[in-house]
Amino acid sequence: MNPKDPLTYQQAGVDIDAGNRLVDRIKPLANATQRPEVLGGLGGFGGLFALPPGYRQPVLVSGTDGVGTKLLLALEAKQHDGIGIDLVAMCVNDILVSGAEPLWFLDYYACSKLDVEVAEQVIAGIAEGCRQAGCALLGGETAEMPGMYPNDHYDLAGFAVGIVERDAILDGSRCRAGDALVGIASSGPHSNGYSLVRKILVRAGAHQHLQLGGEPLIDQLLRPTQIYVRAIQSLRSVVEIHALAHITGGGLTENLPRSLPKELAAVIDPKSWPQPAIFTWLQEQGEVDTTEMRRVFNLGIGMVASVPWEQREAAIENLTISGHAAYCIGRLETRNSSGVVYLD
Structure with missing residues (x-):
């Protein structure tokens, strides 16, 4: 090529052209998530969404997140089909904690070189x-940025918006000493702690098989990551929910106090639910202290739902009917010092 020849973006x-092919492929995927409030479709400069009718004092709740270094495991294993569910789950589960119904979702997919099949x-x-959460995939952005990432890598971020009636917002103010803490089972580590997971895999010499x-x-x-929208x-x-806590990075130790008033503490019995074998393996292979496991x-x-x-x-019983294993993992008591107390 002559150094004086005109350059192209390609x-x-x-x-x-690859970006346009991707848009054509994902339009049917987005259309399958549509709600009646969606106006227009993919391809515009912004997604349009009319607020649902019937709200007296509607409050919008928003949340944004990514999937962290779990993405590196997906890239190494060439398993890309589940990581998008993780992305939605981390956002919608967070806004669910306020009592909100997820309405729409936007994604951001960034890469150095666009692989249409992987994307x-x-x-x-x-x-x-989005289908599991009952929200619309309203739009997104695909950014091809040469040199920003290794050629076979990509990054993800997402943004969800939900709605809740003002007097139905869950802010912990309804919690009372004596409330039961009902824990809903996770599907595994979800999307948290994977920097430690990857360190443990190296120490254990683990391989994909x-x-x-x-x-x-x-x-x-x-x-x-499990999406809890329909279950909640x-x-x-069926019951009166006083508070919800999404157990992400920080575990029960860090996340439960975020949903409670300052005068209450969560008393947890760690023997009240079965710990999945994956966590036992990680703790043993990494020789991780129990306190650290609980914080990660x-x-x-x-x-976790706080209920009378x-x-x-x-x-x-209701959660079981919804297909989720659930356990009474503790109760709320008047706080003395720590926000979470374990009954070991």
Whole structure:
């Protein structure tokens, strides 16, 4: 090539045609998540969404997140179909804690060189996550940035918006000493603690074909984050929920106090639910202290609902019918010092 020849964007590393092919492929995926309030479709400069009718004092709730270094495991294993579900889950579960119904979701997919096949798999997972959460995939952005990432890498971020009636916002003010803490099972580590997970995998010399309990370890580590939207919507129709806590990075230790008033503490019985084998393996292989495990991982509980003590059994029954294992993992008491107390 003559150094004086005119340059093109493609020669600089950005393939506009590939981007257009991706948009054509994901339009049906986004269309499958549409709600009646969506106006227009993909391709515009912004997504349009009319607020649902029937609200007296609607409050919008927003949240944004990524999937952290779990993405590196997905890249190494070439398993891209579940990571999009993780992305949606981390956002919608957060806004769910305020009592909000997720309305729409936007994604940001960034890479050095666009692989249409891989991007389609990722966005198909995002669409599936939106379907599970009952929200619309309203739009997104695909950014091809040569030199920003290694050629086979990509990054993800997401943004969700939900709605809640002002007097139905869950802010912890309804919590009372004596409330039961109902823990809803996680599907694994979800999308937290993976920098430590990857360190443990190196120390253990683990490989992709390693089996744990008859299932590949990598499949357990890449299992998508559980989306709790429909389970919580059903639960709210049966019992009085005083507070919710999404158990992400920081575990029960850090996340439960965020949903409680300052005068109350969570008293947790760690023997009240079965700890999945993946966490036991990680602790043993990494020789991780129990206190550290509790501050990093969810240890099998992905969401906690504070409900009146007399309604705990009804809550567990309803969650079981919804397809979620649930346990009474503790109670609320007047706080003395720590926000979470473990009964070891």
